[in-house]
Amino acid sequence: MKITFPYMGTSHLVISFFLKELGHEIVYPPVPSQKTLSLGVKYAPEFACLPFKILLGTYLEALELGADTILTSGGCGPCRAGYYGEIHRRILHDLGYPVKMIILEPPLVSPRDFLHQLAELVRPKGWLNFAKQFRIAWAKLKVLDELESTLHKLRPLALSKQEITKVYEEGLELIDQARSVKEVKAALEEALSRLHNVPIDPYCQPLKVGLIGEIYVVLEPFANHDVEKLLGEMGVYVHRSIFLMNWTRDNAFGYGEKDVRAAAVPYLNQLVGGHGQNSIGEVVRYAEQGFDGVIHLAPFTCIPEIVSKSIMPAVSRDKGIPVLTLFLDEQTGQAGIQTRLEAFLDLLRQKRMKQEAS
């Protein structure tokens, strides 16, 4: 069994570690690129959402590299993501790849299925080893989130943006190499202290922007044209609403961030799948916390975010917080995004100046 898996943000560090320690041979897919996307676009339905296309492209690339098994997640709706695996399988089989797909459904939805699929992954080295490695993988997920959020805070202040990005990547490397919970913790300490050693301008008062929207395009830099880094380098503090851990936790245990949803209720009193309702709630919360603005990312044709976008103008007006919605598809270019971001940041700066003047 030569197993591969899709990218989403830094999650591949943990997934590949875990699979390797469980005793599997891994085929690393290439980092998503324009080529990946073109492949996906070619074989995916036209109106499939962007993540679907990138994933399909990734699978095709990995299959060319010799993978014969794909590990991915399922889900129970109401959004499309939970059905991706089924359609991917049909498309790949139709293209003549006899690939096997291990689709992990949320354990609480279908415990039997979940255990069944899990058992297959655990088989080579047994459950004891699984328990041990699971703890390490879990620890890694947590520290990856911490490292990233620290990077978000420091990047706008750093004197050299290049340096801080480099130091962060070294930190990822350290965490990747850790082989026990203790080592993971030590790696984090080390990575954090290195980040804090990068010279910063302590007097800088960066604009504060919240980043919300559909999980995949929020987490995967290729899908969002590295918007976090772009903003950080423009000297903006980006607070991302979604991290790997809150996603892993919500999906594994079936409960969500209740208070974010509660904040959305006056505007949208209904779960609409994906992060649709969260997006509304998060704008409310960012406004309350004095953020300057919110950037809302969504794939083109994304159902929940179309719902949230329709309601967004009302929330933005009521709460007095500007929101920039970017719908991303295969035609979106980085230059276009950059221009729109710059215009948006100008607006935020003016707003702040007015506030300070009054």
Added chain:
Amino acid sequence: MRVGIPRTLSYFTFYPLWKPFFETLGAEVIVSPESNKELLDDGVRNTVTDACVPIKLFHGHVAALIDKVDILFMPRLVSLDGKSTLCPKFLGLPDMVKYSIAGLPEIIENRLDLKKGKMELYRFLYGIGRRFTANRLKIMHAIYRAKYNFANYRKLLFKGLTPVEAFACLEGGQEPSVQLIDGALKLAVVGYPYNLYDNFISIGLLTKLRRYGVQVVTPEMVPDKEMKRLSKKLRKNLFWYYSNQVVWAAIYYLEDKNLDGIIHLTAFGCGPDSMTNKIIELECKAKKVPFITVSIDEHTGEAGVETRVEAFVDLIKRKKGMV
């Protein structure tokens, strides 16, 4: 009291339920005009550009009712079978409309979620009834009449009538006889009821096919029992009610040896259909049954659809040696 019902989306599934219900409660039911260009343009102006055509059109229908009714019926339909939900855009529909169109009258936006149990439909209707009368008996009577009419409606569908024909029939019109010409082509036209039976959206697809002498079958004509059987056939069902109906119906008709082809009617920008369409395409491919997708958007011209469908019918006829 005048109750406004937009003539789209769930209208084609439930009108025979809503109408007697409100009328028995003593209200006057006002339906928006048949879909047309102005309604759609109006809807397009009032919605985010990224929405699908049916949602835009819905906004147009709502706008058309604004000054004509006292209360607008726009329930939040969450689950109709206790298992799947509707497309997320249905789930957020009342909110989308409220924040997009100004000057709306009072709205009935009760939630119908059969995941909460079998009695939900009663609770839903009862809750609405209370807004019209305090008389419990009157509400129960309205529910009874609604369900009775609805059951009759479903019977007509299973006979092969389209919803619009069935509506006319229930209002006292003649029951059109569904006559079969010997050796006629049999095509399944699958898609959401609000696309199939809205003549403006479908650009008269069903009528056209019938004019060519084709026997047309649609998802609404598949008996409940069969749907239930088919609901266990896929390794994993879709999450959306109407999408499942469409896929199951396609599989049902594919079991029929006499079926000559499938047409999937889909609207521009529809998220669920990117998946539905792929499944149907591959199922048809496996069975070697001819298949086309007819996709409609704000600008689809009548001529384009006509040529495509004609070519498809000709292709099948040639394949069967009929020409």
